[in-house]
Amino acid sequence: MKTKTVSIIVPVYKGEKFIRKNLEVMKKTLAWNFPNFEIVVIIDGNNDNSYNEAMKVKGVKVYKYDINKGKGYALKYGFDFCSGDYITFMDADLDLPPKQISNFIPYMETADIVIGSKRHPFSRLNYPFARKVLSQCFSLYSKLILGVSLRDTQSGLKLMKREVLEVLLPLITIKRFAFDLELMFLAEKHNFRTVEAPLSINFQGVGTGLNIKSIFTMLKGMFLDVLGIRYRYTITKYYQKKYHEVHFDKDLNARVA
Numbered sequence: 001m002k003t004k005t006v007s008i009i010v011p012v013y014k015g016e017k018f019i020r021k022n023l024e025v026m027k028k029t030l031a032w033n034f035p036n037f038e039i040v041v042i043i044d045g046n047n048d049n050s051y052n053e054a055m056k057v058k059g060v061k062v063y064k065y066d067i068n069k070g071k072g073y074a075l076k077y078g079f080d081f082c083s084g085d086y087i088t089f090m091d092a093d094l095d096l097p098p099k100q101i102s103n104f105i106p107y108m109e110t111a112d113i114v115i116g117s118k119r120h121p122f123s124r125l126n127y128p129f130a131r132k133v134l135s136q137c138f139s140l141y142s143k144l145i146l147g148v149s150l151r152d153t154q155s156g157l158k159l160m161k162r163e164v165l166e167v168l169l170p171l172i173t174i175k176r177f178a179f180d181l182e183l184m185f186l187a188e189k190h191n192f193r194t195v196e197a198p199l200s201i202n203f204q205g206v207g208t209g210l211n212i213k214s215i216f217t218m219l220k221g222m223f224l225d226v227l228g229i230r231y232r233y234t235i236t237k238y239y240q241k242k243y244h245e246v247h248f249d250k251d252l253n254a255r256v257a
Helices: 019-033 050-055 071-079 098-109 129-146 162-171 179-189 212-235 238-256
Strands: 006-012 037-044 061-065 086-089 113-116 124-126 158-161 194-197 200-202
Touching: 006 019, 006 071, 006 098, 019 037, 019 050, 019 098, 037 050, 037 071, 050 061, 061 071, 071 162, 071 179, 086 098, 086 162, 098 113, 098 158, 098 194, 113 179, 129 179, 129 212, 158 162, 162 179, 162 238, 179 194, 179 212, 212 238
Parallel strands: 006 037, 006 086, 037 061, 113 194, 124 200
Antiparallel strands: 086 158, 113 158
């Protein structure tokens, strides 16, 4: 049986102080757990020395664009450079230890997506109380508006089959923080099998670049994004139309031509 290859997409924003060290740790940890893997780093806005620091790490793919466009855009952009059978996203600050990805592999026997859930009874969490409250409130709000059954959609660690992202990513519109929620909402609507796995979080407090103003801006954007997802699915039928455009209409036009 062919060994599955894992691609790890790492979005980076203003990470020059820690990105080289964290990529070295990530690479070493993954080498212990996976015979075949690749790390794809996306520098989300060329506004510091993150790109040059990341390029110092051998065996890592590094790409950049000049203007910051958000985590969601970076992850979607990075998928085009991945060759793995399984795809995962990982934050550059390593609040989520990379060795956890190996724990997700057994779940893939019966699942299309494995999401590390902060609400799983076997999860171990070490992060600020304020973040826990905000996460819980956003989860309840998302469930109310979108009806998403998952207990945690915003976890920074997910493992997905490549085929799933090939279906879903062309439909994604959100470029920043609610990207994960839009992805999970669409996965549920397409009846992809998603399971939640235990997670270990060790908050480092580096690389966030967040203050009170930026946190408020982020929350405002995320709450509006939830309404936008419902609007595009129920009112304008954008997702449904886009799906047919990508997966049916182009193929039909090519055959006619």
